[in-house]
Amino acid sequence: GLIGHCYIIPYGREAQFIIGYKGMIDLARRSGQIEQIYAHAVYEADHFEYELGLHPKLVHKPATGRRGALQYVYAVAHFKG
Known part of the structure; x- marks a missing residue:
């Protein structure tokens, strides 16, 4: 548990x-303040893009099959309001 x-x-x-x-x-x-929260690991064979700025962007598409070595870990939280 x-x-x-x-x-x-x-x-x-x-x-x-x-x-x-x-x-x-x-x-x-x-x-009660969180709408959604999650965390994921990114491996070397995954497609991963991240941009900062006025319109931040995160794209993570996990590879199929062997993904290789761990590269990054990220977490995202969407707050209410």
């Missing part, structure tokens, strides 16, 4: 509670 949501990391004789990325996404969704 909680794999990726949180971790308990040992530090000497104590342990530290760390929220994972899935836990962060869950908290963002529960806030």
Whole structure:
């Protein structure tokens, strides 16, 4: 149930509670301020374009078959209002 949501990391004789990325996404969704949120990995065989400016653009088309080595990771959040 909680794999990726949180971790308990040992530090000497104590342990530290760390929220994972899935836990962060869950908290963002529960806030009621997020319309949509997602994250994806981009591999070397994927088609990936990103532009900044007045009209930012992100295009990611995953390759079929062998995708190669990991190149980038990105996250997108669409807020309400």
